Amino acid sequence: MLKKKLGKKALAFASAAVMAVSATATGLTALSMTAFAGEELGEGTFENGKGLPWHICENATAVMKFDITDGIYAIKLENIGGTANGGESRWDCQFRHRNLTIESGHTYRITYSVNPSNSGHMYPKLGNMSKDDQELWHSNGDELSLSYEEGLTQEQLEEKLKSASKTGNKVDYGQGWDAWYNKEYPANQWTTVAYEFQATETVKGTAEWTFHMGGQGNYAKMDCFPKDTIIRFDNLALIDMTDDASDYQAEAAYVPTGVEVNQVGYYPNGKKVATVVLSEGDTTKYDYEIKDASGSVVYSGTTDGNTKYDESGAWDYTQQIDFTDFTTEGKGYTLTVAGKTSKSFDIDKNLYEKHHDKSMLTYALNYFYQNRAMDTEDKYIPSPQSQEGSKKTLARKDSQHWPTDNAYIADKWVYIYTSKPSYSQSINVAGGWFDAGDYGKYVVNGGISLWTLMNMYERSLMVGKADKFGDNSTVMSIPEAGNGTPDILDECKVELDFFLEMMRDDGMVYHKAHDYKWTGLAVAPYDKNEGDKENKAPMRIVKPVTYAATLNASATFAQAARLFKDYDAAYAKTMEDAAIKTYAAAQKNFKKFSGWGGDTKGEGGISADLMYAPLDQNKGGGPYGDTEVSDEFYWAACELYITTGDKTYYDELMKYGTNAYGTDNAKALEISTTLVGGENNGSFSLFTWGTLNSVGSISLYVNSQAMLDKGLLTQDEVNTLKAEVLKAADSILEVQDKSAYGIPYVGHDYDTTVWKYNAASGTGDSETKTLSGGYEWGSNSMVINNSMALALAYDASKEVKYIDGVTTSMDYLMGRNPLEQGYVTGYGEHSTTYPHHRWWSGQLNSDDFPYAPYGVLSGGPNSNMEDPMVQGQGYKVGSIAPMRCYLDNVEAWSVNECTINWNSPLCWVASFLDDEAPYIERDPSSTTTATSSTDTKDTTTTTAATTAASTDASDATTDASNASTTDSNATTTSVTAASITPGQLLLGDTNLDGAVDVTDAVLLNKKAANVVTFNAQQMLNGDCYDQNGEIDGNDATALLKFLVHILKGLPENSSMNA
Structure with a gap:
């Protein structure tokens, strides 16, 4: 009987270890075999619970769910899209594999098997993702005789495909355009399709195999399948019969050193x-x-x-x-x-100043120049790309969003547009910063980003180290250098000017501007191909005014007014006037939130008179919903009081804690570390874009001495602000000290819904899971935000524990974590390379798009893992340790996005460390x-x-005498206890310590990759799949399945697993 040394905690660890092996691979991982000769695909039989590079893609109104289990990739079509459902056409629901190469003149064999729960049709094709009307194959060629077999390995499938005979039926390329109409896939039975064809065009690296399964529309005279159909895929292969030059090349799986x-x-x-x-x-x-x-x-x-x-x-x-x-x-x-x-x-x-040619601060600040919604030039971009090989530089020109960016004003909150809207009024919202991975521009996210950059400058002024941000700055590279204004303020002015454009005549400010529907990745801001089925440049819209946007603008206008005063008096006056006007407008129009009948999306259209942002307005742009704005009122009042000295604003800010403008998160002058309101529900963070009372208090603290000198604050109030800074920092240190990896952040429990496929019944169900201690979207931003509190506490006290907290926080972001993942591009031997960004899409198309520059912070681990890429890696929501819920892939938008409000605190902390860390005294x-x-x-x-x-x-359960260590260069493991007798078979025990655990799986994975050699006993113990006398990827996968209880015993093909 196998001795499986795996308790409840170890089970979680083993599951996590499975994921750690593959967390940053962009192609095949340790859970998959090396592609067979001629194989163009990275996956096709899904025997290891992994789907990538196959993934679903939703367009317009389509909604799809998927689960990968028992070697089946099951997809549920919850909303098929199409014109009848507010979508476009058949491509609203897609299942696809990208980054393929097809060579003209080469002969290919292609196959797939599909089993839908309802009969229907689909349009399979090999196309060019960068040229929508170029199709290389669409069910044409010589039909092959091949039937479905369950449980095939990829190698077995490919052998059968290579040897398949021709049926004599042939479909010409021209017939293939409409042949799919006549091909019906019957319900609840497997249909296998196989063809041999010769390619007539070459597409290198941007070919994709996709299945269109959506609703009726252009190029689709009927719905492909009914709503709620479950479509099961298996046994997909594409083989180049001519040569193996373009075989799928998997990046080697990354295994942390430990x-x-x-x-x-x-x-x-x-x-x-x-x-x-x-x-x-x-x-x-x-x-x-x-x-x-x-x-x-x-x-x-x-x-x-x-x-x-x-x-x-x-x-x-x-x-x-x-x-x-x-x-x-x-x-x-x-x-x-x-x-x-x-x-x-x-x-x-000079750790972060001298690691590269330029400092981390320089690269991180240049993020904002590179994301200006206007043309950029290479001479102002000091960073190399995070990966070599792109034919495109980082600069952009001919932007359709500059010098005009006309956006039509929405007259109500609409969740999703079923067709191009027909609003009559538009405004020019040119300039500003593109927010994140998309080309949207959002006042609320711009507001906290502006505050952070300007507070960085104010903090430097407070400690007398602001010269580096001056005109012709040593840390910035922008075209405005030399105009007499500090370069950091010049960069902020780009966004402030955009805010002015978003301000209505009455002082209220529009919430956001973005495309009326989502565009795909690898789309340039100068792409004007509206009219094709991808709609790469759809109409821009402006969402209604909100209190949140108006008060964000007011606060940052006020902050800017005092900072520009000594350099551009006229602009400072413009800022102050706008700050006063917007605050007054928010006050005049204010009504406490009373709900909107449970309709958080506004599918029927929420009246623009209700000046709160719905929580789920996430079609075409980020939602940035916020129904609690008392914190924004407090923040804006703080900034106005600091700038104007008008006691009216002191009276306003002191209302915080009385619920005058909603439900307050704290009291006046306090600094919070647990946030509620808007999208936050217990987040452990100093602030987020939606919960901002702490930033008002921090601004008061940074300016407290000057305000005391002017009689604007009392000594008791100054003391209170300092005490609040130290209190917040101490609570963060307490969390950090409990972490084995020094992270100043802890997740919280929250619920999510997942869809699971039941292979036995052929059905699927949605279930609610509680993510215990779950990390949130952008967890790394909370790490860096909390580091700011520690830095301010060091400024206040000079106690070394606080700067230790800052450097330790950076340790986590620079690779001291279980994935050994550096989360800032360009920093660390194993660091993020492919953040989710439409322009930095070199991973998808390096001919036309660059890779990301240095100095970009990834959002990082997110327990909910909403995107299909990270889940397609085989990750199951709720079963993976929070720190391991990450994938470095440009399409993994829920774990690898980047944005202005995450890079701004990176700038802040990098600036602080440059100022203080070289001079630590212990x-x-x-x-x-x-x-x-x-x-x-x-x-x-x-x-x-x-x-x-x-x-x-x-706490320990064993004596040190039972411990074993493995030299990474050795072939066997030396043990002092519990070792086995030579010849005794213990399947899975590859390190010969008498037990089967995750260390055996890691070692077996290395053997499968031919990194280490095994002795005879290790070969016997490692033969976990079918005991065929050989070690390969199947054996490594079988052991991993056993450790996480997918298998009852070893070998995998034994009767106990039947």
Whole structure:
């Protein structure tokens, strides 16, 4: 009987480990086999629970759900789209595989099997994603004789396809345009289609195989399938019979080292902690060494053996190594412990300033120039692209949104437009910043982004370090340099001018401007192809005015007025007048929110007289819904009081906490770290774009001394503001200290709905899941926002624990996390490369689009994983540790988006670290014993921090004598206890420690990839799939399935799994 050493916690860890192996692969992963010779696809039999690169795509009103189980990719068509349902046509529901290459003159064989719950039709084609009317195949060619077989591996399927005989039936290319009308797929039975054809055109890298399954419309004279049909796909293959030059090339699966460090590095006098991932019960006190770039040991020590289970974010077992007292500057250090070696890191007092040619601050700030809604030039873009190989530069020109960007004013809130709207009034909303991955522009998100950048500047003024942001700045590259105004204010003026355009004559401000429906990725802002079926440049609309937008504008206008005053008095006056006008307009029109009858989407059209933003207005642009604006009233009043000194605004801000403008999140002068209201429901963050009371108080704090001198605040109020900063920082430190990875953020419980396919019944059901401690969309933004509180506390107190908190937060973002993922492009050996962005879409089409520049922060792990790419990787919502819910893919919009309000706090924190971290002074408070290369004796040194992850030894379940370690270069594992007798078969026990756990799966995965060699006993134990005497990807997958309880036993083909 197999001894499966896997408790409840370990099960979660094993599931997470499965995902960690594949978290950043953009093609095949350890869960998939290498493509067979001639195979163009990255997946086709779904035997491993993974669908990528296949994924669903919804257009217009279409809604689809999917689940990958038992080797079937099942798709439910909840809304088929089409003109009758407010959509366009058959392409509203798609199932597709992109990034293919088709060569003219080559012979191909193609097959797929499909089983719908209702009979219907579909339009399969090989096309060019960058040229919609170019079709390379559409059910034409010589028909092949092939039938459906369940449970085939990709290799078996390809062999059958290669050997399939021709039936004698032939469909010409011209006939293929309409042949699909005559091909009906019967209900609840498998239909297998196979053809051989010769390509007549070449498309390199942008070919896609897609199935259109949507509603009636242009090019579709009937609905393809009825609403709620479940369509099951299996056994898809596309083989180049001519050669294997364009075979699908999978990126090697990334396997974390298990020694997690900041891959950029550490400051000499800063806190330095690494996290070591171990097995449950491993309480060994491991010796560790730090080596320099030459391989010489320069520092050593021993872990404390206090293994901790991280139940909040990572679901794994770890120890921490604190090497704060190693202060020698250098490059290319590595840390080796428990047979594992970390990624390299530096120790440098100018860590983020000198890591590349330009500083992180420079790259992060240049994000805003590159996302201006206007033409950009390469000479103002200092960053290289995060990946080589694009034929396109980062600059854009001939934008359709500049110098005019006409947008039509919506007269009511409409959730989705079933056709192009016919509004009569339009305004020019040119300029500003594109918000995120799309070309929308949003006042509320622009507001918090403006505040953060201007507060960064104000904070620098407060501490006397603002020169770097001056005219002809050393950290910025913009065309306005030399005009006499600080460059940071010039960049902010771009967005402020857009706000002025969004302001109505009465002072109210329109909420947002964007396309009336979504466009796809790899679409340029100068693309004017409206009229084709993709509608790449649809009509722009302006959504109705809101209190939230109006008060965001008021607050940032007021903030800008005081900052521009010494450089452009006329513009400062414009800002102050606009701030006063917009605040007065919000007051005059204000009505407390009383709901809209449960219609948060406004499908029937919500009256524009109700000046709140619906929560689900997410068609064509981000929703940015907010029904609680008391925090915006408070923030705007704070900024107006700081700027004008008018006691009227003091009286207004002091109303906060009395529910004068809604349900208040706190009281006046307080700083919150748990947010409610708008889209927030318990978020642990200093602020978000929708909950802003903290930023009002922070502005008061940053200006408190000047306001005290002017008599605008009392000493008690100044003291209160400082105390609030320290209180917020202490609550964040408390959370950070509990984390094995030093993250200053913790998720919260929230519900989500998932659709699950039942293979036995052929049906599917939606179920509600509670995500325990779930991370939210943009969790990394909350990490960086909370770092700002820690930085302000350091400014207020100069206590080293607070700047330690900031640097430790950056450690998490720079790779000290269970995925070993750096979340800022260009920073760290293993960092984000493909953020979700329409222009930076080189991953989809590197001929016409660039890759992202350096300095872009990814939103990061999101437990809800809404997009089909991350779920297509085989991730199941609710079964993956929050920190592991991530995929570096340009189409993974729910976990890998970037946006102005996430990059602005990155700028803020980078600026703070450049100012303060090189000059950290530590007060010794504890001692550690370590060995340095400069002194071969054991020496007692001091450090100001102790390991935060220690737990009582009583938490351990085994003695250290049962521990085992594996040298990554060794072929077997040396153990001191529980080892097996030679010849004893224990399937799955690849490291020969007498138990089967996730470490065996990692080792077996390496063997399947021919990274390591096995001895005879390991070969026997590792043959987990069918005991055929060989080790391949099937064996690695079988072991992973066993560890997460998909299989009852090993081998996979045994009767117990029937």
